[in-house]
Amino acid sequence: MTANRPAVVVRGLHRAYGDRSVIHNLDLQIWHGEFVVLLGESGCGKTTLLRALAGLDPIDGGQIQGPARPAVVFQEHRLLPWDSLWQNVALGLNGKDNHARAAAALQEVGLGDRLDDWPRNLSGGQAQRVALARALVQEPRLLLLDEPFAALDALTRIKMQLLVKQLVAKHQPGVLLVTHDVDEAIVLGDRALVMRSGSIAREYAVSAQARSHRSHPDAVALRDRLLAELGISAEAAPA
Amino acid sequence: MLGLLSWLVPAAMVLVWEGFARLGSLPPHILPAPSKVAMTGFTLLMNGTLLPDMGISLLRAATGFAVGGLMGFAFGILVGFSRIAGALLDRTILMLRAIPFLAVLPLVIVWLGIGESAKVFLVAFGVAFPIYMNTVLGIRQVDPKLVELGRVIGLSNWRLIRRIILPGALPSILNGVRYALATAWLALVVAETIAASSGIGFLAMDAREFLRTDVIVLVIVIYAVIGVVADSLAKLLERRLLAWHPNYASGTRR
Numbered sequence: 001m002t003a004n005r006p007a008v009v010v011r012g013l014h015r016a017y018g019d020r021s022v023i024h025n026l027d028l029q030i031w032h033g034e035f036v037v038l039l040g041e042s043g044c045g046k047t048t049l050l051r052a053l054a055g056l057d058p059i060d061g062g063q064i065q066g067p068a069r070p071a072v073v074f075q076e077h078r079l080l081p082w083d084s085l086w087q088n089v090a091l092g093l094n095g096k097d098n099h100a101r102a103a104a105a106l107q108e109v110g111l112g113d114r115l116d117d118w119p120r121n122l123s124g125g126q127a128q129r130v131a132l133a134r135a136l137v138q139e140p141r142l143l144l145l146d147e148p149f150a151a152l153d154a155l156t157r158i159k160m161q162l163l164v165k166q167l168v169a170k171h172q173p174g175v176l177l178v179t180h181d182v183d184e185a186i187v188l189g190d191r192a193l194v195m196r197s198g199s200i201a202r203e204y205a206v207s208a209q210a211r212s213h214r215s216h217p218d219a220v221a222l223r224d225r226l227l228a229e230l231g232i233s234a235e236a237a238p239a
Numbered sequence: 240m241l242g243l244l245s246w247l248v249p250a251a252m253v254l255v256w257e258g259f260a261r262l263g264s265l266p267p268h269i270l271p272a273p274s275k276v277a278m279t280g281f282t283l284l285m286n287g288t289l290l291p292d293m294g295i296s297l298l299r300a301a302t303g304f305a306v307g308g309l310m311g312f313a314f315g316i317l318v319g320f321s322r323i324a325g326a327l328l329d330r331t332i333l334m335l336r337a338i339p340f341l342a343v344l345p346l347v348i349v350w351l352g353i354g355e356s357a358k359v360f361l362v363a364f365g366v367a368f369p370i371y372m373n374t375v376l377g378i379r380q381v382d383p384k385l386v387e388l389g390r391v392i393g394l395s396n397w398r399l400i401r402r403i404i405l406p407g408a409l410p411s412i413l414n415g416v417r418y419a420l421a422t423a424w425l426a427l428v429v430a431e432t433i434a435a436s437s438g439i440g441f442l443a444m445d446a447r448e449f450l451r452t453d454v455i456v457l458v459i460v461i462y463a464v465i466g467v468v469a470d471s472l473a474k475l476l477e478r479r480l481l482a483w484h485p486n487y488a489s490g491t492r493r
Binding site: 055056069071072074076081082091092119 | 384
């Protein structure tokens with residue numbers, strides 16, 4: 001799964017708002033084709049990290065070596081309401097074959113028959129699929145996902161997770177997914193990181209069995225451990 | 240059915256008006272019968288005096304609208320985008336806007352006389368401000384999350400403006416256009432009524448000299464009709480350009 005080149009390398013990253021340090025001395029490396037999930041309580045700095053990697057916020061120290069322009073999928077779909085679906089997907093493209101590439105990307109997310117539709121006619125899950133197509137059509141080396149499934153209903157979320165898994169396996173970008181959802185981390189991640197007060201506190205490899213079977217003992221054990229890291233004891237957690 | 244019903248009252252009023260005029264209880268020099276106004280309109284149309292004057296009036300309105308609209312739009316874009324331009328210009332423009340635009344008319348006549356440029360100036364002056372205000376407002380109201388998306392996806396400044404900021408500001412800008420159309424029309428009526436030697440306003444003032452109330456009423460009706468037509472065109476433009484917008488859409492695309 002892991003290729004031999006890192007998609008992004010972060011060394012000694014610092015980020016502060018005023019005199020409040022949000023990220024300090026954070027190291028992170030994500031390989032091509034590797035799916036890394038970042039967990040942590042609200043306010044631990046995980047979205048700040050993602051925004052720094054996306055180039056949206058300046059950094060106050062350390063370095064980020066990675067693609068100048070990673071693709072990002074946000075929690076909200078952020079589709080342009082005045083553009084058709086294919087125009088939305090083609091937004092970042094500069095070639096002659098924009099329409100064909102956008103169409104192919106929409107095909108991949110199962111919306112190939114709605115190229116000319118407006119975003120407002122989409123359900124939440126469909127809109128998020130278009131946002132995913134817009135990110136993947138750029139063939140990014142690094143794909144940043146900022147809680148992209150958080151606003152979806154449970155069933156749609158599972159479908160989206162499977163779709164993302166399949167498309168990431170096909171396109172092989174390095175992925176950083178920020179989420180609150182421990183199950184999501186286990187289903188999708190090659191590695192699960194727990195972030196606490198501005199740096200990576202723990203790191204777990206997710207075994208192949210845990211990833212593909214929700215009830216495999218590895219999955220159950222990892223779920224308990226991750227929840228414990230997030231401050232919820234195994235006895236109190238729902239199975 | 241309800242649409243038809245809404246025409247009942249205006250139709251009845253015209254009938255009553257016609258009735259009183261026919262019975263002689265409404266003297267023609269006070270208010271002529273609607274049929275008389277219609278006849279006058281037909282006569283003026285046929286003898287070729289009405290259309291040239293209407294053309295002149297429309298040309299004045301269009302020229303003033305174009306000049307004022309472009310000025311308002313240009314300054315609106317400048318101030319909407321640039322904080323420095325905003326700090327430098329916004330207060331001045333808002334102070335000018337505080338002047339009721341009709342109040343500058345005497346000054347305009349002193350500066351420019353009563354020729355075409357005075358009328359075009361007055362129309363432009365009235366039009367520029369609503370377009371300016373709504374352009375600035377529209378640009379500032381564009382969803383910052385969409386702008387951020389444009390940055391992430393690597394749009395150049397120019398493409399960011401064209402793909403995200405202008406479309407996002409368009410509903411507000413078009414709102415300004417509709418408001419400005421009404422202002423332009425009002426400015427024109429005033430300018431033509433006070434000082435003109437052609438145009439439909441002149442037609443009305445000329446008719447006043449001869450107590451031709453039928454011509455005066457005709458001109459009032461023409462002003463009203465053109466105003467309604469202009470507003471409908473603006474609405475049509477909104478429906479075309481804002482087909483994506485749930486508030487303007489006349490049905491879904493699929």
